Amino acid sequence: MSKSVDITSLNESNNRVVVMVESHSQKAQMQQVVYRILDANLDRAREGLRIIEEWCRFGLNNAQLLGECKYLRQELAHWHTAELRAARDTPGDPGTELTHPQEEQRSSIKALLQANFCRVQEAMRVLEEYGKLYHPNMGKAFKQMRYRVYTLETSLMGYQRHQLLWRSHLYLVTSPSETLLKTVEAALKGGLTLVQYRDKMADDTVRLEQATKLRQLCHSYGALFIVNDRVDLALAVDADGVHLGQQDMPIAMARQLLGHQRLIGKSTTNAEEMQKAIAEGADYIGVGPVYETPTKANKPAAGLNYVSYAAQNSSIPWFAIGGIDANNINDVIEAGAERVAVVRAIIEAEQPTLVTQYLVSQMHRIKL
Numbered sequence: 138m139s140k141s142v143d144i145t146s147l148n149e150s151n152n153r154v155v156v157m158v159e160s161h162s163q164k165a166q167m168q169q170v171v172y173r174i175l176d177a178n179l180d181r182a183r184e185g186l187r188i189i190e191e192w193c194r195f196g197l198n199n200a201q202l203l204g205e206c207k208y209l210r211q212e213l214a215h216w217h218t219a220e221l222r223a224a225r226d227t228p229g230d231p232g233t234e235l236t237h238p239q240e241e242q243r244s245s246i247k248a249l250l251q252a253n254f255c256r257v258q259e260a261m262r263v264l265e266e267y268g269k270l271y272h273p274n275m276g277k278a279f280k281q282m283r284y285r286v287y288t289l290e291t292s293l294m295g296y297q298r299h300q301l302l303w304r305s306h307l308y309l310v311t312s313p314s315e316t317l318l319k320t321v322e323a324a325l326k327g328g329l330t331l332v333q334y335r336d337k338m339a340d341d342t343v344r345l346e347q348a349t350k351l352r353q354l355c356h357s358y359g360a361l362f363i364v365n366d367r368v369d370l371a372l373a374v375d376a377d378g379v380h381l382g383q384q385d386m387p388i389a390m391a392r393q394l395l396g397h398q399r400l401i402g403k404s405t406t407n408a409e410e411m412q413k414a415i416a417e418g419a420d421y422i423g424v425g426p427v428y429e430t431p432t433k434a435n436k437p438a439a440g441l442n443y444v445s446y447a448a449q450n451s452s453i454p455w456f457a458i459g460g461i462d463a464n465n466i467n468d469v470i471e472a473g474a475e476r477v478a479v480v481r482a483i484i485e486a487e488q489p490t491l492v493t494q495y496l497v498s499q500m501h502r503i504k505l
């Protein structure tokens with residue numbers, strides 16, 4: 138086995154210093170180690186990208202995101218040279234047996250995608266650093282690729298949110314309840330895909346705790362989670378967006394804080410508010426109150442006429458809201474609604490799962 142040789146020499150000040158000289162075979166050994174690291178991480182990045190790519194293809198049907206995944210995989214293949222592959226020593230790799238319990242389970246598609254984005258980004262960081270020892274351009278190339286992966290992650294997550302919003306026809310807006318989590322979970326089991334946390338009275342500590350739990354719950358069922366009124370709270374709990382009223386922060390300001398990947402909803406009561414909300418870039422609007430409701434006392438009903446106006450004029454998803462329940466949902470549908478939002482109909486239901494199933498089925502019936 139070769140050894141390094143320590144020799145002494147004189148530095149500029151004529152002091153004797155020890156210089157370590159690597160032998161030729163030591164250099165070759167080091168090179169093999171670097172090659173193995175590069176080979177393993179090129180594989181990791183490619184595998185992670187492939188998992189993400191399958192979702193872009195089969196889950197989202199999105200050619201643009203799919204193309205970006207393919208491009209990145211091709212770039213990886215370009216760097217995966219024969220000499221790097223030749224350095225592979227799978228039987229001698231102690232890392233192949235190691236798994237973390239979190240890798241054994243994924244709670245949702247979102248968790249699966251996030252874990253794989255993380256895996257790809259980590260691998261690319263390793264390739265960026267060790268790649269500098271392999272090729273003068275490798276570090277720079279992988280830095281750029283890592284940033285492309287960040288952009289891909291943001292675009293994909295934003296696209297997912299918008300797609301799920303368009304696919305959601307029932308929206309639960311919560312009100313304070315002793316059994317809030319249990320009720321929301323029951324509704325999620327009934328097919329709910331869109332939930333808004335609304336509590337006008339609680340302290341922020343309570344709001345933060347409840348919103349965090351609700352976000353986790355909603356995401357574990359693959360549902361969107363929106364926070365009422367508060368952009369800061371939405372960001373703090375990593376919500377999918379915020380719902381703003383006419384008295385809340387302007388859409389433009391919320392957009393600056395939330396970016397384009399999160400959703401912004403706006404309440405509207407008349408044609409003018411609707412047109413303004415659309416022009417300002419809302420992702421969806423509330424249309425109501427359809428009927429007077431104790432949940433929002435003192436707000437006069439906009440009525441079914443406004444529902445019909447929305448059906449004719451809204452270019453973005455809109456949710457009829459206010460006093461809607463299982464008894465009158467068909468009147469609202471008749472007036473043109475394809476999406477509805479409810480509070481009491483689910484929160485106060487004895488069997489939230491059944492009510493949700495019924496409301497969802499009514500909303501889907503109209504699309505046939």
Ligand SMILES: Cc1ncc(COP(=O)(O)OP(=O)(O)O)c(N)n1
Binds near residue numbers: 423
């Ligand atoms: C889906 C949806 N539509 C309307 C509202 C009402 O919002 P806002 O007018 O800001 O009133 P509050 O809910 O804040 O009392 C909503 N929350 N959700």
Ligand SMILES: Cc1nc(C(=O)O)sc1CCOP(=O)(O)O
Binds near residue numbers: 426433460480481
């Ligand atoms: C929160 C809210 N916003 C409305 C609006 O018209 O902007 S109506 C409403 C309350 C809806 O509650 P329920 O389903 O219990 O009637």
Ligand SMILES: [Mg+2]
Binds near residue numbers: 366380381382383385
């Ligand atoms: Mg509000």
